[in-house]
Amino acid sequence: MIRRLFVVSTILILSSVILKTQPLLEQQPGYLHFEEFALFKDLESSMEFQIGESLLRLVANAAEYESKELASVLRKLKLIRSYTFDLSDRPLDVLETYTEQFNRRLLDDRWDIVYRTRERETSASIYIKEVNEKVAGLALLSIETDHTVTIVNIVGEVNLDELSALAQRFGFPDINNSR
Amino acid sequence: MVPNCSHTKNFLLNAAYSKNLLFRMVAFLYSLKCAGCRAMYIQARHTSNLLKRELFRECPPSVLRTVYSRTRPRRNGVISRIVETIFLHPRIAFGSSAIVAAVIAVMGYYMITTTMDGPVYSSSEIELAQRQIEETFNLLVPLIHSAELNLKEDIIMRQVIPPLRDGIATTTELISKGIRQ
Numbered sequence: 001m002i003r004r005l006f007v008v009s010t011i012l013i014l015s016s017v018i019l020k021t022q023p024l025l026e027q028q029p030g031y032l033h034f035e036e037f038a039l040f041k042d043l044e045s046s047m048e049f050q051i052g053e054s055l056l057r058l059v060a061n062a063a064e065y066e067s068k069e070l071a072s073v074l075r076k077l078k079l080i081r082s083y084t085f086d087l088s089d090r091p092l093d094v095l096e097t098y099t100e101q102f103n104r105r106l107l108d109d110r111w112d113i114v115y116r117t118r119e120r121e122t123s124a125s126i127y128i129k130e131v132n133e134k135v136a137g138l139a140l141l142s143i144e145t146d147h148t149v150t151i152v153n154i155v156g157e158v159n160l161d162e163l164s165a166l167a168q169r170f171g172f173p174d175i176n177n178s179r
Numbered sequence: 180m181v182p183n184c185s186h187t188k189n190f191l192l193n194a195a196y197s198k199n200l201l202f203r204m205v206a207f208l209y210s211l212k213c214a215g216c217r218a219m220y221i222q223a224r225h226t227s228n229l230l231k232r233e234l235f236r237e238c239p240p241s242v243l244r245t246v247y248s249r250t251r252p253r254r255n256g257v258i259s260r261i262v263e264t265i266f267l268h269p270r271i272a273f274g275s276s277a278i279v280a281a282v283i284a285v286m287g288y289y290m291i292t293t294t295m296d297g298p299v300y301s302s303s304e305i306e307l308a309q310r311q312i313e314e315t316f317n318l319l320v321p322l323i324h325s326a327e328l329n330l331k332e333d334i335i336m337r338q339v340i341p342p343l344r345d346g347i348a349t350t351t352e353l354i355s356k357g358i359r360q
Contacts (some may be wrong), residue, residue, distance in 0.1 A: 049311050056300055074312070082315055115326035126322055140319055152315055164327045166320050172311050 025052075025079055025155065030137015032153040037105055039098050040085075043159070046148075047084040053156075056080065069166055077156035085149040095143055099123060102141055111139065114160070135160065159176045191216060195223030240269065 025031060034040055051059070060074035087095060104125050107113070115126040122145055129137040140152040180285075187209075194206030203224075210220035244267055265275050300308075 051308050051311060052298075055300055055305070055308050056312075058300060058305050061310065062305065080312060080315055082311070100313055115322055115329075117322075124322055126326065128318070138319075140322070142318060150318065152319060154315075154319075160323055160327065163316075163320055164324045166316065 011081065015080070028078065028136065028155050029131045030135075030149075030153075030155040030158075031079070032106075032111075032137065032139045034083075034102070034139075034151055034153070037102065039101050043085050043087075045083040046086040048082065050079065050081040053078045067166075069162060073159065073162050073166065076159070077154060079155040080152070081155075082150065082152045085151075087147045087149050090147060092147075095147060095149070099141065099143065100151070126158070187216060188219065191220045196227045197218055244268075264358050 010051040026033070056074050056077050056079075060071040063074060064071040071171075087098075103113070103125060113125060113127050113130050115124070117124050122143060124140065124142045127139040127141075128135045129139075135158040137156070138152075138154040138158045140150070142150045142152075144150070191206050191210055194202050197203060206220060210216040248267065265271050
């Protein structure tokens with residue numbers, strides 16, 4: 001009896017150690033530490049939100065009835081965070097410098113750029129972080145005509161095909177045609 | 180009794196006091212050959228069981244510990260020695276079982292609280308999250324879709340069609356040369 005208890009407690013201790021050693025959200029490869037970038041250090045976001053894994057699951061459950069594809073996409077995610085900065089007081093060339101610095105920093109951190117569009121006063125870039133041939137995170141930098149900068153970071157397994165299929169399913173406009 | 184009686188007797192007695200179940204079964208089957216052997220074997224088994232019970236009941240724990248420590252199978256592993264030392268002494272065994280019980284209680288509490296005390300969201304918070312996710316996807320999904328379309332278009336138009344066209348042209352030229360010759 002005591003031996004059995006000994007074995008059970010050992011298993012419990014080991015499992016708790018394994019649970020404790022799981023990486024924190026900030027240590028996940030898909031987490032973008034953009035707050036550490038010099039260009040964002042002194043900036044205050046005009047709007048921001050973070051949706052964690054538990055809330056994502058709840059939303060996925062709610063979305064299950066309407067769209068199984070969307071629910072499937074959401075269930076694989078660990079975190080969605082979005083930050084919007086109002087940079088209307090900054091001239092366009094400063095914003096371009098910001099974009100370039102952001103781009104360089106992400107490429108240095110082994111993020112891959114999958115989409116980039118640049119027009120007169122707007123631009124958007126999408127970066128992905130791959131681990132073992134799977135996308136572990138996605139980052140989006142968008143600059144609008146009113147110099148609003150939006151950064152979106154999605155942590156978790158992002159399937160680009162599934163996301164693209166959502167565009168067809170919900171009829172999102174094709175960005176090339178709309179601009 | 181069966182012939183060669185002294186050998187049979189020794190064999191049956193050894194088996195009756197043995198811990199080996201297979202050995203005892205063989206001896207029992209062998210004893211079925213005659214009523215005398217069977218009676219002797221059953222008596223020996225009875226005595227063996229009685230001795231075991233009485234020995235463990237009557238013997239003081241210190242003697243049992245000594246017997247166990249002298250007769251136990253030797254293991255070289257450090258962990259097995261620690262475990263044996265723990266279980267040889269009642270006080271240490273009691274202390275370690277108390278520690279184990281405490282660890283199980285703490286771990287159970289930890290596991291239950293971590294699973295039960297998750298964040299509780301109101302319906303308005305879930306609705307807000309839905310809207311925020313929708314906004315994010317409204318921004319992101321068209322870009323990804325268009326990136327995929329661009330990629331496909333780029334691969335097909337620039338990397339697949341031109342070499343295919345060149346290949347067809349070369350083949351046609353070769354065929355036409357062959358026909359002329």
